Amino acid sequence: MDIDPDIDLREAPDPPPPVDAALLGAISLGGGLGALARYGVGLLLPTPPDRFPWGTFAINVVGCFLIGVLMVLVTDVWSAHRLARPFLGVGILGGFTTFSTYAVEVHRLLHPGTVGVAFAYLAGTVVGALAAVTAGVRLTRAVVGR
Template identity: 40%
Template sequence: MIKVLAAVAAGGAIGSSLRFLTSVWVQRHWPQHFYMATFSVNLVGCFLIGLLSGLFLTRTDIPLELRTGLTVGLLGGLTTFSSFSLETIRLIEGGQAAVAFGYLAASVLCGLLAAWGGLSLARL
């Protein structure tokens, strides 16, 4: 259990750091589109969790520490539903309701499609 916890903690630190660096980069280059950092990491994370989950179904020899560290740790730290929710509210409060609802719909739909795409790719 300690090894699994350590793998989750290490993966979470890496995933959270990647999310932070993505946000910094987007803020520097497209400050008016601050929400695209969260959108991007959520899509990547959804795709990767689908892909990895599919691979782990067929590769039971992969250690639990690695599987859990990647999915719960790395991808859990990378994806950011709470940030997504706050950013949607900020857009609405900023008078950008149409952008907020577009962001909401695109995030949910594209996230589901990305997870399905990753899982489908893993099943090939």
């Protein structure tokens, strides 16, 4: 009995693509550096229980702004090395920004007495991140004349 008549189970699946060690290395190194920077900001701006997490908020908004700047630079301005965007964008800025921590912090704030803070943080981060990436793109394009 055929599971799907469009699939020939007698054919071997396509082999996985080869691993690009340089790409994985660039992303890993950048991610480690970004995570260290995030940790440093977390130490400078600790979040007391039941309070607005300003440290994580700042990390995500600043990171999104820098992603907007980076995308303009690597797509419109530089003929960047093939590992520049993975190292800087996926690695450093991906390791720096922390939307998983954001989700955990929203969840921790969802109890009587702090629901308003949770929703302010939930909405404020989304609005702030989108505004920051837009500002980063527009500001960079204005500065470089594009």
